[in-house]
Amino acid sequence: MSAQRAENAEHADGVEGPTDSEAPLLDVRGLRTEFRTEGDPVVASNGVSFSLDRGETMGLVGESGAGKSVTARSIMRLIDTPGEITGGEVVFDGEDLLEKSEKQMRDIRGNRIAMIPQDPMSSLNPVMTVGEQIIETIRRHQDVSKSEARELAIESMDDVGIPDAAERIDDYPHEFSGGMRQRVLVAIGFSCEPDLIIADEPTTALDVTTQAKILDLLNEMQERENTAVLMITHNLGVVAQTCDHVGVMYAGNLVETAELEDLFERPRHPYTRALIDSIPEVDSEYDELPTLDGAMPDLSDLPSGCNFAPRCPHATEACRTGGDPALESVGDSTSRAACIHAEDLDLSESTAVEAGSGRREIDRSGEPLFEVRNLKKYFSAGDGVLGNVRLSWDGGGLPSVERRYVKAVDDVSFDIYPGETVGLVGESGCGKSTVARTVLRLLEPTDGEVYFEGEPIHDLGSGAIRSLRREMQIIFQDPHSSLNPRKPVGRIIGRAMERHDIATGEEKRERVGELLERVGLSAEAASKYPHEFSGGQQQRVAIAHALAVEPKLIVCDEPVSALDVSVQAQILNLLNEIQAETDISYLFISHNIGVVRHICDRVAVMYLGKIAEFGRIGDVFSAPFHPYTESLLSAVPHANPNRKTDRILLEGSVPSPIDPPSGCPFQTRCPKKIGEVCETDVPELEDVGDDDHRISCHLSIEEMSERDSFIRAERQSAETVESD
Amino acid sequence: MYNYVIRRVGFMAVTLFLVTLIAFAVTNILPGNVALVILGPNATEESLAALQAQLGLNRPLYVQYFDWVLGLLQGDMGQSLRFGEPVAALIAERLPRSLLLAVTATLIAVALSIPLGVYAAVNQNEAPDLTASMFAFVGISMPIFLWGLVFILIFAVWFNLFPTGGYVSPTEDLVGSLHRLVLPASAMGFALTAYIMRMTRSSMLEVLSAEYIKLARAKGMSQRVVVLRHALKNAVIPVITVIAFQFSYAFGGVVVLEEVFFWPGIGRLTLTAIQSRDIPLIQGCIIVVALIYMISNFAADLLYAYFDPRIRYGGEE
Structure with a gap:
C-alpha cells in the first residue's frame, strides 16, 4: 500500500490508479465551515488542510464534536443550514468542488465521491427495497437500462458478500440484520465505482464480530477498485487496522497529521498521545484505566491560547496566551502538528501506567450477595389468530397445541460476591440486558430463582420488591433519557433519599452535595438541570442517583457505551474507586470486551440466551476458550498498527431465538464444530479447571486450548502478515 | 396479514x-x-x-x-315510527348521498393538504410555510358549518356560481348533481384540509432530517427525487390515520352541514329521527355511523401495511 505524506505528494513515485496524475486525488486547503446560530458563528471546521492519493486510506479521528463529520460533509458540500462553507478549497481530481454548481455537485455525489454512513439501522429508506435504493444510484449516474441496472445491483450485492443477492434484492431493509444492512450501504457506496469513499464511522453501530467483517470487506473492495477512503472514526483500533495515514482533529482544527506508524510510535501532539493512551489494551492490566481528563471546549467559547492547553499536561504559559498554533511540519519528519512544543516534546512513550497488579482478590468463601439460578425469561411470540398458540397438524388426527416463545434468557446461573464485579458480555440480542432487567424484577422471570442476601427475589410481592430496590440500583446506557429533564439534579437525587427514608431537609441537601462531589461534580451542580450537563457528566449524575440510597448492588447496563473513549475511562475509574471504598458489587452488562476486561472480576459470555463461558477474567481471556469467546476476542481491533490480528470470522448471523438451533446454540456458526453431537446434544456448562471456570462445549479441554495464549497467537499471526 | x-x-x-x-x-x-x-x-x-x-x-x-x-x-332494523317505512330502506336511500359528500370532501382535502404540507415543510419557516400555517390555524379554529355558511355567502350569494343547497341524484342529472355537490363538499374539504396539512408538514419535517434522506442526497439525488420519492412515502404513513380520523369526523360533521345545505343525507335523517323520538330510526343511524367509523379506521390500518413494509400484520418473515 502506498502511503504518501500530504505535503510531498508531488514527489510521490508509487502513485497507483487509472490516471497517471501526479497530483493527489483530493487536496483540501484551508477548509472552513461555520454554523450561524443566534450568537457568534461557530467554526466547526477551521482551516483544515490535508490531501489523499488514489487508493489510500486516511483516518480522521477525534472525540465527538471535533469536527470530523462536518469536514467530511463539507467535502461533498452536504452541509445543511445554518451551516455554511466560508472558505478554502476542496480540489478533487484537479477541480475545486467549492466552485461547482449544485447541479454539477449532484453528478459527483454518489458517482465519483460516495458516502458510507454510520448507522445501518436508520440510513436505509424503510419503505424502499434495498434493490430500489442501489438501482436508483446506478441509474442516476450511469446510462443503463432498468434491467441492466438491476443486474449491476445484484452484482454489487454479490461483491459485498450478501448471500442469494438475486433473491434478496427485492427485500426491504428491515428484513436484513444490522451487519447485512451495513453491507448494503457498502454496496451503494461502491455501486458507481467512485474514486473516493467517505466512510463516516462505518462500524460504530455494529457488534465487534460484524465490525471485523465489514472492515475486511471495505479493505477488499478498496483494493479491488483502487478507491481512496476517508475513514472517519473515534476508534483508534479501527484506524490502526485500516489506514495509511491519519489526521487527528480537535475542536474544529486538524492538530496532527502523520503516517500511521509514526502516529502510533511517535505522536507529535499531546492530544494524539492522550487519545492513544486512553484506550485500554485488552491484554494489559491497569490499576487505574488511563484517562484523558477534561472535555473538549465549547466551540462557541474557545480558550484564548491553544485549544488543547486546558487539558494538556505539557502546556506552558506560551501555550495559554499565544493563540491557537498552526499545523506545521515537525523537524524533518513527515508528521505535522499544531503544537508550539512539537519539536521539543518526546511523546513516544506511553504515559499510561501499566501496573501488573490488576484487580484485587475477591473473598468468595462466604455467602454470595446475589445468586441467580436457572433463570429463564421467555417472551410470547404472539402473532397468530390465537396469540402465541399455534396449532400443528403434524401428528395427524387432532391438532396439537404448541406455544411459541422468544427464549431471551434460557437457563442462566451465576452469583456475585460482596465487592465483586461480574460482567455479562455478548453481542446484541444475546439476552444480557434481559438478564439485568429480570433479576431486578423489572421484568417477571418465566422460571428460575434469584436470591439477594438469601431473600428470594423471585418470590417477593411488589411491596417487598420496592423496599429491596434500596439495596439494588440500576444505571442505564442513556443517562439523558433516564433523568427527569424537568427537575434539577439535586431534587432528583434528593427524592431517592426521601423515598427510602435515608435523609431529609438539611441533611439531605448536604448529602446530595457530598455525592455530587464524590462523582466528580461540584456541589453547586445540584441546582442545574440534566440538559446542562454533557453526556459523561449526566452519567455521573446517574451514578450519584444510584448511590444516594446506599445500595449493595448496582446493575450497570451498558453504562459507558454512549460515551467517548476518554470519558468512558473516567466513568469506569469512578465505578472502581467507589467499589474500593464501599465494597459495593456490580453486575456489569456490556458488548465491549475491552471494557469488561478492565472492570470485571468474573465474566459470563452469553450467546442466544445461554452462558457459553463463565469464569474469572484471567481464565476467560486465556485458554481454554469457548470457540465463541475465542472469535469475539480475535475480532477486537487493537490500537497498534503492528498487531494486525488474525481474526476468526463467524459465518452468517445470530439465529432467531424463536427457533434456536438444536443442540449447541452456537453450532450453526462455530468454526470448530465437531459434527453431529453438536447438532443433537446441548452441551453442559462444565468445569474446565480450578477456580470455577466453566465452558459449555463438546470439545475437549485440549482442543479448546490450541490457542494456548491468545496474545502469542496474535503475534505469530502478525509475523506471518509481515512476511507476506 | x-x-x-x-x-x-x-x-x-x-x-x-x-x-x-x-x-x-x-x-x-x-x-x-x-x-x-x-x-x-x-x-x-x-x-x-x-x-x-x-x-x-x-x-x-x-x-x-x-x-x-x-x-x-337478519338485516332488519325495524320499522320507522315517523315514516312508517323500514329503517333499513330509509338508511339505504340516504347513506350513499352522505357518503358521496364525505368521500368527495375527503378527496378534496387530501388533494389540497398533502401538496401544501409538503410545500410548507420544504420551505420551512419561509413565507409559504408561514402562510400555510396561518391558513391551517384559521381552518382548525372554524367549525365545519361555519365554513359552509362562508362558502354559501361567497360563492352562492355574492358570485352566484353555485346553488345555495339541495340535492340531485347523479344518476338522473350528473351535471346538476355535481353542481350542487361542489359547495358542500369543498366547505367540508376545506375544514378537513387544515388538520391534515399540519400533520403532513410536521411528519415531512421529521422525515427530511432522517439519515436515509442525508444518504439519498449523498447519492446525488435531486431535491425533487429526495422529497417525492424518499421522503413523501415515509411521511404519509402517520398521515393516513389522520385522514381516516378526519373522514370519520367529516361523517359526524355532515349532521349539521347537511342541514345548512339542505342535503337529504343520513345527517338530516338522524336529526329528524331525534326530533320525532323515532327510536328504531335513531338506533339504526347510530349503528350505521359507528360501522362507517370502524370501517374507515380498519381501512387506514390496511393502508398502513401497504405503505409501510415493516408492518406485515402477524407476518412470519
Missing part, C-alpha cells in the same frame, strides 16, 4: 355489539314518549296504551333488546 384481518374483524364484531348496547340504552333513556309524539298531546290514556302495546314498547327492555339485535343480524 390474513391472521390480522381475521382478528380485526373479530374485534370489530365485539365493538359493534357494545355499540348496540349503548345505542339501545341511550335511546331508551331519552325523555319523551313515542306514542305521545305520534298521537299528539290530546290522546287519551287508553289509546296511548294501545299504541304502546302495538309497537311492543310495553315489553321488558331486555326482550326488546334481543328482539332488536336478532332483527339486526
Whole structure:
C-alpha cells in the first residue's frame, strides 16, 4: 500500500490508479465551515488542510464534536443550514468542488465521491427495497437500462458478500440484520465505482464480530477498485487496522497529521498521545484505566491560547496566551502538528501506567450477595389468530397445541460476591440486558430463582420488591433519557433519599452535595438541570442517583457505551474507586470486551440466551476458550498498527431465538464444530479447571486450548502478515 | 396479514355489539314518549296504551333488546315510527348521498393538504410555510358549518356560481348533481384540509432530517427525487390515520352541514329521527355511523401495511 505524506505528494513515485496524475486525488486547503446560530458563528471546521492519493486510506479521528463529520460533509458540500462553507478549497481530481454548481455537485455525489454512513439501522429508506435504493444510484449516474441496472445491483450485492443477492434484492431493509444492512450501504457506496469513499464511522453501530467483517470487506473492495477512503472514526483500533495515514482533529482544527506508524510510535501532539493512551489494551492490566481528563471546549467559547492547553499536561504559559498554533511540519519528519512544543516534546512513550497488579482478590468463601439460578425469561411470540398458540397438524388426527416463545434468557446461573464485579458480555440480542432487567424484577422471570442476601427475589410481592430496590440500583446506557429533564439534579437525587427514608431537609441537601462531589461534580451542580450537563457528566449524575440510597448492588447496563473513549475511562475509574471504598458489587452488562476486561472480576459470555463461558477474567481471556469467546476476542481491533490480528470470522448471523438451533446454540456458526453431537446434544456448562471456570462445549479441554495464549497467537499471526 | 384481518374483524364484531348496547340504552333513556309524539298531546290514556302495546314498547327492555339485535343480524332494523317505512330502506336511500359528500370532501382535502404540507415543510419557516400555517390555524379554529355558511355567502350569494343547497341524484342529472355537490363538499374539504396539512408538514419535517434522506442526497439525488420519492412515502404513513380520523369526523360533521345545505343525507335523517323520538330510526343511524367509523379506521390500518413494509400484520418473515 502506498502511503504518501500530504505535503510531498508531488514527489510521490508509487502513485497507483487509472490516471497517471501526479497530483493527489483530493487536496483540501484551508477548509472552513461555520454554523450561524443566534450568537457568534461557530467554526466547526477551521482551516483544515490535508490531501489523499488514489487508493489510500486516511483516518480522521477525534472525540465527538471535533469536527470530523462536518469536514467530511463539507467535502461533498452536504452541509445543511445554518451551516455554511466560508472558505478554502476542496480540489478533487484537479477541480475545486467549492466552485461547482449544485447541479454539477449532484453528478459527483454518489458517482465519483460516495458516502458510507454510520448507522445501518436508520440510513436505509424503510419503505424502499434495498434493490430500489442501489438501482436508483446506478441509474442516476450511469446510462443503463432498468434491467441492466438491476443486474449491476445484484452484482454489487454479490461483491459485498450478501448471500442469494438475486433473491434478496427485492427485500426491504428491515428484513436484513444490522451487519447485512451495513453491507448494503457498502454496496451503494461502491455501486458507481467512485474514486473516493467517505466512510463516516462505518462500524460504530455494529457488534465487534460484524465490525471485523465489514472492515475486511471495505479493505477488499478498496483494493479491488483502487478507491481512496476517508475513514472517519473515534476508534483508534479501527484506524490502526485500516489506514495509511491519519489526521487527528480537535475542536474544529486538524492538530496532527502523520503516517500511521509514526502516529502510533511517535505522536507529535499531546492530544494524539492522550487519545492513544486512553484506550485500554485488552491484554494489559491497569490499576487505574488511563484517562484523558477534561472535555473538549465549547466551540462557541474557545480558550484564548491553544485549544488543547486546558487539558494538556505539557502546556506552558506560551501555550495559554499565544493563540491557537498552526499545523506545521515537525523537524524533518513527515508528521505535522499544531503544537508550539512539537519539536521539543518526546511523546513516544506511553504515559499510561501499566501496573501488573490488576484487580484485587475477591473473598468468595462466604455467602454470595446475589445468586441467580436457572433463570429463564421467555417472551410470547404472539402473532397468530390465537396469540402465541399455534396449532400443528403434524401428528395427524387432532391438532396439537404448541406455544411459541422468544427464549431471551434460557437457563442462566451465576452469583456475585460482596465487592465483586461480574460482567455479562455478548453481542446484541444475546439476552444480557434481559438478564439485568429480570433479576431486578423489572421484568417477571418465566422460571428460575434469584436470591439477594438469601431473600428470594423471585418470590417477593411488589411491596417487598420496592423496599429491596434500596439495596439494588440500576444505571442505564442513556443517562439523558433516564433523568427527569424537568427537575434539577439535586431534587432528583434528593427524592431517592426521601423515598427510602435515608435523609431529609438539611441533611439531605448536604448529602446530595457530598455525592455530587464524590462523582466528580461540584456541589453547586445540584441546582442545574440534566440538559446542562454533557453526556459523561449526566452519567455521573446517574451514578450519584444510584448511590444516594446506599445500595449493595448496582446493575450497570451498558453504562459507558454512549460515551467517548476518554470519558468512558473516567466513568469506569469512578465505578472502581467507589467499589474500593464501599465494597459495593456490580453486575456489569456490556458488548465491549475491552471494557469488561478492565472492570470485571468474573465474566459470563452469553450467546442466544445461554452462558457459553463463565469464569474469572484471567481464565476467560486465556485458554481454554469457548470457540465463541475465542472469535469475539480475535475480532477486537487493537490500537497498534503492528498487531494486525488474525481474526476468526463467524459465518452468517445470530439465529432467531424463536427457533434456536438444536443442540449447541452456537453450532450453526462455530468454526470448530465437531459434527453431529453438536447438532443433537446441548452441551453442559462444565468445569474446565480450578477456580470455577466453566465452558459449555463438546470439545475437549485440549482442543479448546490450541490457542494456548491468545496474545502469542496474535503475534505469530502478525509475523506471518509481515512476511507476506 | 390474513391472521390480522381475521382478528380485526373479530374485534370489530365485539365493538359493534357494545355499540348496540349503548345505542339501545341511550335511546331508551331519552325523555319523551313515542306514542305521545305520534298521537299528539290530546290522546287519551287508553289509546296511548294501545299504541304502546302495538309497537311492543310495553315489553321488558331486555326482550326488546334481543328482539332488536336478532332483527339486526337478519338485516332488519325495524320499522320507522315517523315514516312508517323500514329503517333499513330509509338508511339505504340516504347513506350513499352522505357518503358521496364525505368521500368527495375527503378527496378534496387530501388533494389540497398533502401538496401544501409538503410545500410548507420544504420551505420551512419561509413565507409559504408561514402562510400555510396561518391558513391551517384559521381552518382548525372554524367549525365545519361555519365554513359552509362562508362558502354559501361567497360563492352562492355574492358570485352566484353555485346553488345555495339541495340535492340531485347523479344518476338522473350528473351535471346538476355535481353542481350542487361542489359547495358542500369543498366547505367540508376545506375544514378537513387544515388538520391534515399540519400533520403532513410536521411528519415531512421529521422525515427530511432522517439519515436515509442525508444518504439519498449523498447519492446525488435531486431535491425533487429526495422529497417525492424518499421522503413523501415515509411521511404519509402517520398521515393516513389522520385522514381516516378526519373522514370519520367529516361523517359526524355532515349532521349539521347537511342541514345548512339542505342535503337529504343520513345527517338530516338522524336529526329528524331525534326530533320525532323515532327510536328504531335513531338506533339504526347510530349503528350505521359507528360501522362507517370502524370501517374507515380498519381501512387506514390496511393502508398502513401497504405503505409501510415493516408492518406485515402477524407476518412470519
